[in-house]
Amino acid sequence: MIIKDVLCPFCGCLCDDLAVEVEDNKVVDVKHACKIGASKIKGHDRIKAPMMRDDKNGEFREVSYDEAINESAKILANSKRPLLYGWASGVCEMMKKGVLLNEEVGGIIDNTASVCHGPSALGVHEKGLPTGTLGQFSNRADVVVFWGCNPVQAHPRHMSRYSVFAKGFFANKGRRSRKVVVFDVRKTDTANLADDYIQVNPGEDYMVLSALRAIVADKADVVPETVGGVPKEKLVEVAEVMKGAKFGIVYFGMGLTQSRGKYKNIDNAVSLITELNAHGKHSIIPMRGHYNVTGFGQVCAWETGFVNAVDMSRGIPYYNPGETCSNDLLMREEIDAAFVIAGDAGAHFPAQSIARMGKVPVIQVDPFHNPTTEMANIVIPTKVSGVELEGTAYRMDAVSLRMRKLVDVDFPSDEEVLDKIIAKVREIKGASS
Amino acid sequence: MQTITLVPIEQFNISIEGETISPDNFAGKSADEIGALVAYEGNFPRLLSELFDIKVDGNADAADDVKIEINGNVPRVKRIGEGMTGGRILINGDVDMRCGAKMKGGIITINGNADSWVGQEMRGGEINVQGNAAFYVGAGYRGEPCGMRGGKITVFGNANDFVGEHMCGGEIVIKGNAGIMPGLSNKGGKIVIEGNTTMPGSEMTKGTIIVKGEVEDMMPVYQREGIEAVDGVEFTKYVGDVVVDGKGELLVK
Amino acid sequence: MSEMLIKNATVYDPINGVNGDLMDIAVKDGKIVDSASGSAQVIDAGGRLVYPGGVDAHTHIAGSKVNVGRIMRPEDSRLGLKPKTKLTRPYTGYTVPNVYAMGYRYAEMGYTTAFEAAIPILKARHTHEEFEEIPIIDKGGLTLFGSNWMVMDAIRENDQERLAAYVAWGLLASRGWGVKVVNPGGGEAWGFGKNVSGLDDPVPNFEVTPRQIIRNLAEVNEKMDLPHSIHLHCNNLGKPGNYETTLASFDICKDIKSKRDRQSLHVTHVQFNAWGGNHWGDFESKSEPIADYLNQNDFLTIDMGQLVFGSATTMTADGPVQYANARLLKARWSNGDVELEDASGVTPLEYHPQSYIHGIMWAIGLELALLTKDPWQVLMTTDHPNGGPYVNYPMVMTMLMSQKRREQEMSKIAEKTFDRTCIAGIDRELDWYDIAIKTRAAHAKVLGIVEHGKGHLGVGADADIAIYDIKPDETDATVEFDKVEAAFRRSAYTIKAGEVVARDGEITAVPMGRTYWVKTKVDNGGYDRMMDDLKMKFKNYYSVNMANYMVQDEYVERPYVVETEYK
Secondary structure, eight states: OEEEEEOOSSBTTOOOOEEEEEETTEEEEEESSOHHHHHHHHOOOBOOSOEEOSSTTSOOEEOOHHHHHHHHHHHHHTOSSEEEEEOOSSOHHHHHHHHHHHHHHTOEEEEGGGGTTHHHHHHHHHHOOEEEOHHHHHHHOSEEEEESOOHHHHSTTHIIIIISSOOOSSSTTGGGGOEEEEEESSOOHHHHTSSEEEEOOTTOHHHHHHHHHHHHTTOGGGSOSEETTEEHHHHHHHHHHHHTOSEEEEEEOHHHHSSTTTHHHHHHHHHHHHHHTTTSEEEEEEOOOBTTHHHHHHHHHHHHSSSSOEEOTTSSOEEOTTTSSHHHHHHTTOOSEEEEESSOHHHHSOHHHHHHHTTSOEEEEOSBOOHHHHHOSEEEOOOOBTTTBOEEEEOTTSOEEEEOOOSOOSSOOHHHHHHHHHHHHHHHHHHHO | OEEEEEEESSOOSSOEEOTTOSHHHHTTOOHHHHHTSEEEETTEEEEHHHHEEEEEEEOOSSGGGEEEEEESOBTTEEOTTTTOOSSEEEEESOBOTTTTTTOOSSEEEESSOBOSOTTTTOOSSEEEESSOBOSOTTOOOTTOSOSOOSSEEEESSOBOSOTTTTOOSSEEEESSOBOBOTTTTOEEEEEEESSOEESTTTTOOEEEEEEOSOEESOOTTOEEEEEEEETTEEEEEEEEOGGGTOOEEEEEO | OOEEEEEEEEEEEGGGTEEEEEEEEEEETTEEESOOOTTSEEEEOTTOEEEEOEEEEEEOOSSHHHHHHHHHOHHHHTSSOBOOOSSOOOBOOSSSOOHHHHHHHHHHTTEEEEEEEEEOGGGHHHHHHHHTTSOSSEEEEEEEOTTOHHHHHHHHTTOHHHHHHHHHHHHHHHTOSEEEEESTTHHHHGGGTOOOOSTTSOOTTTOOOHHHHHHHHHHHHHHTTOSSOEEEEOTTTTSTTTHHHHHHHHHHTTTOOOSSSSOSEEEOOGGGGOEESSSGGGOEEOHHHHHHHHHHOOSEEEEOOOOOSEEEEEEESOHHHHHHHHHHHTOOOEEEEBTTTBOOEEEEEEEOTTSHHHHHHHHHHHHHHHHSSOGGGEEOOOTTTTSSOGGGHHHHHHHHHOHHHHHHHHTTSOGGGGGSOOGGGOOOOOOHHHHHIIIIIHHHHHHTOGGGTOSOOSTTSBOOEEEESOOGGGOOTTTOHHHHHHHHHSOSEEEETTEEEEETTEEOOOOOOOEEEEEEEOOSHHHHHHHHHHHHHHHHTOSSOGGGTSOOGGGOSSEEEEEEEOO
16 A cells, blocks of 8 residues: 655655555555655664663663553652653654643753754744745745755755755746855855855854845945955855845754854844845745654744743743753753653763763653663653654644654554653642642 | 841752842841741742751841841852842852842842853842853843843853843943853943953944953954043944944943 | 523623613523523622623634744743643733633633634644644634735636635635635735735736735625625735725725625724824824724724734734834844745834824724724724733723723823824713624624624523623723723633633633634536646645645544535
């Protein structure tokens, strides 16, 4: 059987045109997907059953779901500063339950964005975000800028589906309708495909953005001869290209969000785009990583008013990155229990944070083994969203789509596990109050 | 005059939210009454008496006549002096985030280091940090158009990034070095950095920043406007940030 | 099932002509009935004011724009906080509340139904995801059609059957209740950073005019027999002198008759579209010509879009106006273009009484309501949260009821306001009956949901009831406005589908409301022509596949579907 129009559970492109062949309840072929997407759907070794251990260096023993869930609830209900981290590789339905669990346990809920595109949201608090849906860009953009991102590697179908090669209503010649410019600290594969590559000194993007803003505002006279390693005349040339665009789009990545200045780079880039709109039409959009990392921000915002890093310890949501993100707290050794779901803290956190996680009970909910498993005391396997489970995901441009189920499995969903933990936490807290 | 002495019983690991610790809250209260005030340790309510040895000398009707002395390190007690309108707080040790947030009057002296957001959204009064301060000295809450609007913060050591972000008034003096982007998006007020800093004054529309040490990475968006003397010392005067039609003054040695 | 008897109620139920009669109201199984049995739960209203549950026909409560506002404004979300309880989730936000506060606060004021005024079809799933989380109130939403390529192509090619087929498909795809038209054509022009300048300025690349878009959608709307009329946000909103465009937009639909007992055109938040002058320097109110038009024509209704001083988050599918606002005010700006369909923008701002521009805007909303004779023609709204958040409705209600209250507010407003407005000379004061019309009955009538049990207390209606702690015969609203406002802010009882959901302004139960949408059968050649065109557009221009586009049933768990047929 071939299932069409399948959504891909890999990157923020959330491609929805895959065709998956299923035989005897097994995926046998994946068409139209990039290699990584196809391998995500085909899957790999699963965690077969819930497991627990007291000593993190000891062996896991298989346990029942009930035992693992009850023990998890006990840990969370009795913690003063529990961290609920991850919330990326899953569907929105489970994220809603995560926000509820966080209310029940008075913890901190934090999404993987806090170690990648979190600064983008902080930039949005400063300046907003002039953006649009990806089809708006594929139909119209005649100037395409990639800044600190490398879609050739990280978002393999982005250029063909949305940004560079895609033919659109106005940009009807695809690649030939567009001028492509790359700003980066090194000449990436994406830069190799561009019409123009501008090499920026590491950590100096912010000043380059300010210089571009000055040039766009006809105040080039104050700009020195070189900014961030880029000659002024080059900046003037690029500013003219951007200013001359009928429709310009800037795609940015972690090269901008995680280099010196972090969210201030986004803040400045948004201002540049806002000012360019006095000339033509311009938009900007973060190249989000996980297929539904955007979804968590949406769910968290409508449920709590805040996009991420929500501290519920006082019964009302409090948000302040720098104070309430996973690593802000782990580095200070404040966290006394960690619940990791649909994200891999073990692979992406700094050593100091990992060290803290090594000292506190860690619960992992995930279909697969990953570095977090190595630190876990309790492991609860669940369904793979978008393969074994339907549900909602938000593409990088915040367009939501419904992921399909391709095969049936006996594992519970994340949502079912969360429901049971919530019920148990209520029971424990109810009994103690 | 009422003097309240707090001595931390233990070194807290999980931060305590100590917004109840202020002259306004303590004025006229006995040691028992102060001890019965609640401070949260994570999600867990604690009594101040469980956290501190509390001594009270004398009595006062109003915050102005209250002095709080915290003898010991409290690097995990946040929000001390939040919203205070008068009186004094003396912290003989390090203090956690948001000390003196929304403060309107009085004096906080920290004989140690202050964590981030010291003097957040401050409107009046004085904060002296004898050691170093972390990020966002005198800055605002995320999304707020104004950080500090009045009062004075002096940091005798170094400060980290984003000193005085969104500052609309008041004065900040950093005796040591400051991290990147002090005075970002300033709309008023004065920042003096006696040591070195990086990329000061971006998007400043009004206000003054004086850097007496070295500037690494001067923003490429300032108009040079000759020499100006401050207290007999000559500085190069820049005006900007031009990208926001700013009239801010950046004085650099 | 459950029964309830509300005794000694002073009832204002304009749809049934009940004007302050002292009576009992019986409820059974969520509906109003003739009488209740002895086992009914009895609430003694003690002569207090009883209205049908409030209905808000134009508000922005859910979907991508609202969430953009939340994400952009953490400083707003730290206002209005209320901790979680065993029953309720935490409340956050003032202008952009979280989903829970959104439902609770309406219910606390005695409102039980609210319609989201702008659903982009491509992002409709998001709107419904939020609807499914907003507690207590019933919801519906209006779907955006005014800059849609399918719409403009069908109009250019004079194919109204195809247009109707697409509108029906779009309502189905978005699970929408009605046809919203925002700055017709302007959203498409904004795709390249431009706007349309007036009703006869062709949309670039599509060669149709805003006039044609309005006219064709209005005609098709009636042929489709939709419960609601088209719902128009006029061109040139936010520009001094725009009242002329507004009057000319009215005229486009003047000869369109509806078979239904309602208007054939609803023009929304007219406060923002009744502006005189040529620039901000000679900016002035033009409420009088607008009200005159309303007084002479009964085919149209409007809502106020009243301004409330303080913080607001402006959000609209009118992309270009938001960019202009943000540049003028040096404010944060989020834009959200939707491929092939529409635009949107979100900008926070602060309304200051000492700004005469804001003062004039404040005056215009009230003038429109007070100069228009027929209370059924002007709905009370703030275009939440554009003019200000809906939690301020009780204050606006008292301003309509009391000249003294208006004078109190005027004393804070920039003097210059009063040279450019006529508010100071208006002595009209609305009564309890008028307010019932302007906050529930007329909203239900305009939306076309009276026959579905909304906005009234007749037998068979939904038992959505608000009891306020006011004795109308003992209360002079023209003087005791503070008391009246306090009572309207916190209902004594809010009853939703026969269940007490709020008591003295505190939530007591959290049922989930329904979602209203319309399914129209279009059974003619237009459907096939439309499908051919649609498939071509999905293949070539949309960034999602057609099979993944439409809102699935899973996102509307408690639907209330009204079926109609194209003729």
